Amino acid sequence: MFEHKGxxxxxxxxxxxxxxWDEATRDEDMIMLPKARVDMVTLNVFSWxxxxxxxxxxxxxxxxxxxxxxxxxxxxxxxxxxxxxxPAWMAxxxxxxxxxxxxxxxxxxxxxxxxxxxxxxxxxxxxxxxKRLAEHFRNQDNIVIWHINNEYSGTCYCENCERAFRExxxxxxxxxxxxxxxxxxxxWSHTFYDWDEIVAPNELSEYPGGSxxxxxxxxLDYMRFxxxxxxxxxxxxxxxxxxxxxDALCTTNMMNVFKGLDYRRWAKEIDIASWDNYPQKFTSxxxxxxxxxxxxxxxxxxxxxxxxxxPSVTNWMPINSLKRPGQMRRFSYEAMAHGADALMFxxxxxxxxxxxxxxGALIDHSGRDDTRVxxxxxxxxxxxxxxxxxxxxxxxxxxxxxxxxxxxxxxxEDVGGITSRVRYPDEILKxxxxxxxxxxxxxxxxxxxxxxxxxIVIAPLFYMVGDGxxxxxxxxxxxxxxxxxxxxxxxxxxxxxILKGGYPGCLRELIGARIEExxxxxxxxxxxxxxxxxxxxxxxxxxxxxxxxxxxxxxxKICDIMYVEGAQVLSVFNEDFYxxxxxxxxxxxxxxxxxxxxxxxxxxxxxxxxxxxxxEAGIGNAFDMSIEAVKEWEGIEIAVRQNDxxxxxxxxxxxxxxxxxxxxxxxEELTENVRVExxxxxxxxxxxxxxxxxxx
Ligand code: GLA
Ligand code: ZN
Numbered sequence: 001m002f003e004h005k006g007x008x009x010x011x012x013x014x015x016x017x018x019x020x021w022d023e024a025t026r027d028e029d030m031i032m033l034p035k036a037r038v039d040m041v042t043l044n045v046f047s048w049x050x051x052x053x054x055x056x057x058x059x060x061x062x063x064x065x066x067x068x069x070x071x072x073x074x075x076x077x078x079x080x081x082x083x084x085x086x087p088a089w090m091a092x093x094x095x096x097x098x099x100x101x102x103x104x105x106x107x108x109x110x111x112x113x114x115x116x117x118x119x120x121x122x123x124x125x126x127x128x129x130x131k132r133l134a135e136h137f138r139n140q141d142n143i144v145i146w147h148i149n150n151e152y153s154g155t156c157y158c159e160n161c162e163r164a165f166r167e168x169x170x171x172x173x174x175x176x177x178x179x180x181x182x183x184x185x186x187x188w189s190h191t192f193y194d195w196d197e198i199v200a201p202n203e204l205s206e207y208p209g210g211s212x213x214x215x216x217x218x219x220l221d222y223m224r225f226x227x228x229x230x231x232x233x234x235x236x237x238x239x240x241x242x243x244x245x246x247d248a249l250c251t252t253n254m255m256n257v258f259k260g261l262d263y264r265r266w267a268k269e270i271d272i273a274s275w276d277n278y279p280q281k282f283t284s285x286x287x288x289x290x291x292x293x294x295x296x297x298x299x300x301x302x303x304x305x306x307x308x309x310x311p312s313v314t315n316w317m318p319i320n321s322l323k324r325p326g327q328m329r330r331f332s333y334e335a336m337a338h339g340a341d342a343l344m345f346x347x348x349x350x351x352x353x354x355x356x357x358x359x360g361a362l363i364d365h366s367g368r369d370d371t372r373v374x375x376x377x378x379x380x381x382x383x384x385x386x387x388x389x390x391x392x393x394x395x396x397x398x399x400x401x402x403x404x405x406x407x408x409x410x411x412x413e414d415v416g417g418i419t420s421r422v423r424y425p426d427e428i429l430k431x432x433x434x435x436x437x438x439x440x441x442x443x444x445x446x447x448x449x450x451x452x453x454x455x456i457v458i459a460p461l462f463y464m465v466g467d468g469x470x471x472x473x474x475x476x477x478x479x480x481x482x483x484x485x486x487x488x489x490x491x492x493x494x495x496x497x498i499l500k501g502g503y504p505g506c507l508r509e510l511i512g513a514r515i516e517e518x519x520x521x522x523x524x525x526x527x528x529x530x531x532x533x534x535x536x537x538x539x540x541x542x543x544x545x546x547x548x549x550x551x552x553x554x555x556x557k558i559c560d561i562m563y564v565e566g567a568q569v570l571s572v573f574n575e576d577f578y579x580x581x582x583x584x585x586x587x588x589x590x591x592x593x594x595x596x597x598x599x600x601x602x603x604x605x606x607x608x609x610x611x612x613x614x615x616e617a618g619i620g621n622a623f624d625m626s627i628e629a630v631k632e633w634e635g636i637e638i639a640v641r642q643n644d645x646x647x648x649x650x651x652x653x654x655x656x657x658x659x660x661x662x663x664x665x666x667x668e669e670l671t672e673n674v675r676v677e678x679x680x681x682x683x684x685x686x687x688x689x690x691x692x693x694x695x696x
Pocket of ligand 2: 100118157159
């Protein structure tokens with residue numbers, strides 16, 4: 001990733017914000033950071049007000065002194081552009097920079113991540129700052145990457161955004177006629193005769209007190225527009241930097257499974273993906289792994305930077321629990337196992353005041369280097385040094401992919417009539433979890449990605465079918481691929497307009513069945529709220545059930561009522577008036593098969609289903625063994641990254657108990673430098689990790 005900068009190990013460090021403290025503290029930092037084996041710091045993420053104290057004055061002197069200090073210590077720099085929090089004087093002088101929120105309120109100055117993306121002031125001064133920074137540091141060789149803005153997020157509904165939205169729509173649709181047709185504006189008399197009649201969809205317009213839009217097509221486009229507007233801010237800064245330093249690498253730190261921005265579109269503009277991971281005590285390891293895979297998948301499986309994690313606690317949960325001894329190391333290896341080639345913390349030293357003063361840091365308020373956290377971080381820094389370049393550059397070689405798509409997420413969760421019990425990522429995670437717990441390598445891909453390298457493609461809730469996707473899916477299956485859909489597949493086109501002919505629309509031939517109705521199931525509850533009215537009464541737990549492989553599994557949330565048109569029925573619903581109708585089908589097309597799962601079920605079901613699919617496709621786990629073989633290694637994650645010369649296996653114990661794993665190859669354990677013979681039992685301490693390199 002950074003070989004051209006002479007980097008031959010996992011870079012290690014994090015956000016360093018010394019603008020908050022005095023010279024003496026900075027002196028101490030320069031002794032302590034090297035002690036912890038920190039070799040990269042992220043600078044200048046929130047310094048705009050200091051860099052530009054007034055409209056025509058730029059002052060980089062303090063940043064220069066920080067850059068000099070860390071450079072003298074041989075550290076690399078991830079250079080921020082500081083544009084995620086603008087100066088107060090700018091908001092006072094140019095209020096167009098302030099956002100209008102969902103409720104329609106013009107914001108005042110405060111907090112961060114708050115610029116209107118279409119504000120002329122923001123667009124001018126953020127780009128100018130990026131350009132000046134690039135000019136100032138063009139010869140600063142230890143800058144390995146530029147960190148533009150920080151955790152881009154949020155939506156603005158101001159008049160500038162509305163105007164820009166209309167331009168965006170003109171560009172997309174060309175004519176109002178087309179827009180009216182695609183949005184079906186004949187509904188509720190919405191026909192637009194002038195572009196200026198179109199307003200932003202917020203609480204003042206299409207969301208009267210509810211959380212679902214009253215005009216889905218418009219809202220969907222506004223979400224796309226909003227994501228694109230903010231992306232344009234990124235692109236403008238990036239271009240300003242690259243205009244000065246043409247081989248500069250640029251990134252921005254993404255967030256997890258984040259709904260607001262279509263990261264797949266963003267990734268095309270980013271050189272190296274990076275993201276911030278803040279697992280809590282109760283976060284399941286499969287969730288973290290999924291988030292890593294999601295980010296890794298954005299750039300075709302290339303390594304990414306873990307830009308932030310806390311060495312200990314966060315400050316933004318109601319209750320911020322400590323990372324237990326060994327947990328930071330375990331989470332770090334999990335990131336590496338799924339593609340991270342740099343590990344960074346937020347942050348190097350705790351703030352002396354402000355919202356984040358109780359957030360964990362390498363150096364806490366005591367300033368000591370013998371705290372548990374400092375000792376763990378230093379020991380891990382030493383370990384990474386020892387691993388050298390061995391973990392770098394490997395990729396996964398997954399034969400199974402899961403499709404995850406942002407516009408699908410937006411459209412599906414924003415329209416009335418879809419059960420509010422379904423959350424798109426949760427349903428995707430059910431499949432991912434089954435694969436993760438069987439240690440099967442998985443790529444997370446988009447609907448536009450190449451399916452042909454996978455033996456199984458799982459497309460849960462494939463609600464929105466974009467142009468040409470059905471044809472590519474048919475081609476994939478015909479050539480021998482295994483494709484899986486679930487309920488809520490094949491409903492709308494990319495503009496949230498219903499596909500013709502009933503569900504599953506254009507996927508009907510692939511699935512070999514049609515869905516006439518879907519029964520949405522209640523949870524066990526003794527009252528419910530409908531249109532703001534509290535309706536008393538008792539609704540029983542209305543789950544249904546189906547029998548698969550001789551086991552009865554629960555059917556939750558939704559049951560499609562299907563009529564097969566050529567598909568084989570593998571399981572039927574057991575109850576209600578549609579008892580006997582298919583719950584799971586399998587249809588053949590050419591050399592391949594399409595599965596359809598007509599309901600949502602329990603973890604046990606997905607695990608059973610995944611095992612059968614993998615057997616059918618001839619896919620094994622990370623050891624290339626049949627999934628069944630490692631069932632007894634519960635709580636152990638096994639992941640592999642590889643290149644032409646070697647495979648690096650990560651054996652991660654997510655439990656507190658000691659575990660044993662049979663390792664099937666000859667290799668070398670890198671953290672302890674010991675040989676491992678094929679068939680040898682490897683012991684993992686509670687939360688322990690082994691990293692075993694196998695030469696090819
Ligand atoms: C985010 C931000 C950081 C910091 C951390 C705290 O990830 O990018 O600036 O606020 O959260 O957890
Ligand atoms: Zn705006």
